Amino acid sequence: MIGIVVCSKSSGNGESRYYVALEHSMKIVEVRSTLGFEPGERIAAEGDGSFISTADIRPDPAGLEKLRKNAEELSGKAIYKESYRSGIGEIDAVTERMWKGLSECASLLVRKLACAAPIIVRFHNDADGSSGAYGLYKSLESLSARISALDYEYNITWIMHPSVSYGSYEAGSDLMIANSYSSIEKPLLLVIDFGTSLESNPGIAAVRDKFDVIWLDHHPIVEGFGGLGLEHYISPWLHGGDSNYTAGFLACAFAKTFSQTDTREMENASLIGDYSDFGNADEPGAELSMLLDLVTSDTRIALGQPGANLTPYEIDRIIGDAARREELTRYASLRLSEVTALALTLLKQHNGDGVRIYTLDFEGIRDEQSKYPLPGRFSSKLLGKIVELESRPSILIVYSGRYISMRASKDLKDRIDLVRLIDVIKGRHGAVIEAGGGHRVAAGIKLSDKADRSRIVREIVEGIKEQLSQGLRA
Numbered sequence: 337m338i339g340i341v342v343c344s345k346s347s348g349n350g351e352s353r354y355y356v357a358l359e360h361s362m363k364i365v366e367v368r369s370t371l372g373f374e375p376g377e378r379i380a381a382e383g384d385g386s387f388i389s390t391a392d393i394r395p396d397p398a399g400l401e402k403l404r405k406n407a408e409e410l411s412g413k414a415i416y417k418e419s420y421r422s423g424i425g426e427i428d429a430v431t432e433r434m435w436k437g438l439s440e441c442a443s444l445l446v447r448k449l450a451c452a453a454p455i456i457v458r459f460h461n462d463a464d465g466s467s468g469a470y471g472l473y474k475s476l477e478s479l480s481a482r483i484s485a486l487d488y489e490y491n492i493t494w495i496m497h498p499s500v501s502y503g504s505y506e507a508g509s510d511l512m513i514a515n516s517y518s519s520i521e522k523p524l525l526l527v528i529d530f531g532t533s534l535e536s537n538p539g540i541a542a543v544r545d546k547f548d549v550i551w552l553d554h555h556p557i558v559e560g561f562g563g564l565g566l567e568h569y570i571s572p573w574l575h576g577g578d579s580n581y582t583a584g585f586l587a588c589a590f591a592k593t594f595s596q597t598d599t600r601e602m603e604n605a606s607l608i609g610d611y612s613d614f615g616n617a618d619e620p621g622a623e624l625s626m627l628l629d630l631v632t633s634d635t636r637i638a639l640g641q642p643g644a645n646l647t648p649y650e651i652d653r654i655i656g657d658a659a660r661r662e663e664l665t666r667y668a669s670l671r672l673s674e675v676t677a678l679a680l681t682l683l684k685q686h687n688g689d690g691v692r693i694y695t696l697d698f699e700g701i702r703d704e705q706s707k708y709p710l711p712g713r714f715s716s717k718l719l720g721k722i723v724e725l726e727s728r729p730s731i732l733i734v735y736s737g738r739y740i741s742m743r744a745s746k747d748l749k750d751r752i753d754l755v756r757l758i759d760v761i762k763g764r765h766g767a768v769i770e771a772g773g774g775h776r777v778a779a780g781i782k783l784s785d786k787a788d789r790s791r792i793v794r795e796i797v798e799g800i801k802e803q804l805s806q807g808l809r810a
């Protein structure tokens with residue numbers, strides 16, 4: 337077999353991993369060798385690819401040219417022209433307006449895959465982000481089945497991302513991964529369901545030269561957000577949609593530009609997980625949403641160790657195992673009812689202009705061994721329960737450790753803007769707030785120091801009362 341080295345990764349033991357595009361089929365194969373090759377070199381491999389002869393190593397500009405042309409052609413061929421229709425009219429209208437942008441992202445992705453460029457996919461560790469990553473993963477599987485040149489184990493690093501911003505730390509870690517490779521195509525970074533806030537600006541600035549970036553998000557766009565300058569920043573907010581068009585759905589719609597794999601269950605799981613108006617509890621997805629919420633909150637349950645990186649590969653294994661899936665779903669549902677029942681007895685109540693504002697100290701309610709449920713997601717569920725019981729507009733603030741999570745019932749969406757409230761508090765306190773943001777009626781703050789928590793919670797309650805009584809000035 338003769339081929340061109342398209343990407344290499346050195347490892348500690350002197351042996352390197354090489355992705356080689358075979359000369360005749362352009363198919364990528366993976367080989368290991370202790371000999372040092374450069375991307376762009378023509379080499380001869382034998383048998384199963386485990387041995388590379390030294391007889392015929394030379395740079396091959398003509399071959400490289402042909403390879404690039406092939407990658408370009410593939411990226412055209414792989415794309416479906418027709419916009420994806422899920423059957424939800426309002427969502428489909430937004431998808432149609434994003435289709436051109438999504439197709440351009442897909443062309444880029446396929447070109448990277450055809451050259452085995454290193455790809456990092458970071459997805460938010462909640463039901464929304466992880467269902468998007470899972471839908472994308474399944475769709476990529478079908479892409480390798482459809483296009484033979486792309487039938488290899490992709491050079492993708494999946495990273496579950498535990499925060500709402502893309503900071504310098506994450507950027508540094510991604511650069512480290514990318515720098516361990518050397519490839520003919522620029523590495524690709526794909527972000528799903530987080531990061532549309534100012535805290536991401538340093539991270540974006542740090543990686544944008546090294547990576548091509550595809551950024552799929554649905555959080556309200558904050559003025560001054562650096563991601564807007566990226567070539568492939570896609571958000572329903574720019575196309576007549578809003579946060580109800582979830583990022584998980586967006587990732588699945590993106591996957592539809594190159595795959596026809598059925599991702600309806602993941603789409604609905606993401607809509608339900610993020611409390612979108614379009615979630616449908618009667619369609620498949622509700623159970624998946626709860627399961628993903630559990631396994632992304634507590635990787636000890638999913639993988640046997642806390643703080644581990646959960647990838648779509650593991651999610652797929654759990655979902656493929658009917659008994660495990662059922663056991664985990666039952667556990668999640670049971671835990672949730674227990675914690676909810678307890679929480680309802682411990683709520684504190686404040687009145688604000690006819691609206692009930694509740695606060696809850698979440699520490700001590702949750703079993704500290706298990707991270708499930710996480711305060712943010714739990715606060716959404718608990719608010720749902722409160723609204724069900726009270727049938728009146730309510731706001732809930734849940735705090736635990738350095739986190740403060742805020743939720744307002746949807747009927748308050750014209751009277752409350754939590755993103756704006758967080759901005760005010762950030763402006764007032766600066767470094768006391770490590771990160772903060774979210775959606776109009778669902779947002780969160782991470783403090784630098786837990787000691788400031790009760791003061792900030794008090795200010796949040798006051799700020800909410802103010803918005804309620806004075807109205808939101810435009």
Ligand SMILES: [Mn+2]
Binds near residue numbers: 464
């Ligand atoms: Mn989301």
